[in-house]
Amino acid sequence: MSDNLASAENGGQALIATSWDQAHPPEHAIDGDDATFWVTTGMFPQELVVTLPASSAVARVMLRSVGIRRISIHACPTEQPGAYDTVLPETEIADGAGSRQSEVFTVKMEAVRHVKLVIHAGWDHFVAVNDIRLDGRKLD
Structure with missing residues (x-):
């Protein structure tokens, strides 16, 4: 069974972000509402770490955004975020x-617990992430 493991509804949470705006916080990237979004500041790189509710296998990352030019994705298997392996250069x-x-x-x-998106560059000064979907299944 495939599920959106990143969604707040399924226990995912936006754990760490390099930018925070009161009107557009990191949680908006996983809240399932297409009208909300996380917005970055005008500097790059920007990072967002999504913590999954349990150790999981993830097969697809779906991203709806505005203005991202270059991105990479990294995974960490440990309970606490630490060393990340690159899964998308x-x-x-x-x-x-x-x-x-x-x-x-x-x-x-x-067997991933944390997924980090690194936005290396944007097409403009700011980017917005409307939705992150991590399709996979819980292992625990």
């Missing part, structure tokens, strides 16, 4: 010219 996303970007990345994460 730095990858360029096509310019959406201010419109929504929808990307699906096929990855292989086994």
Whole structure:
């Protein structure tokens, strides 16, 4: 069974973020509401760590965003975030010219607890992440 492990509804949480705005906090990236989003400041790189409710296997990362130019994805298997393995090397996303970007990345994460998205560059000074979906299954 495949489930969105990142969603707050399923116990996921936005644990760490390098930017925080009161109107657009990191939690908005996983709240399941397409009208909300996490917004970054005007500097790069930016990072967002999503903690899963249990050790999980993740097969796909789906991302809806605006303005991301280059991104990488990393996974950490330990209970507390520590060393991360790269599961998607730095990858360029096509310019959406201010419109929504929808990307699906096929990855292989086994027994992961934390997933870190690193936004290396944007097409503009700010980027927005509307939704992060981590499709997979809990192992515990």
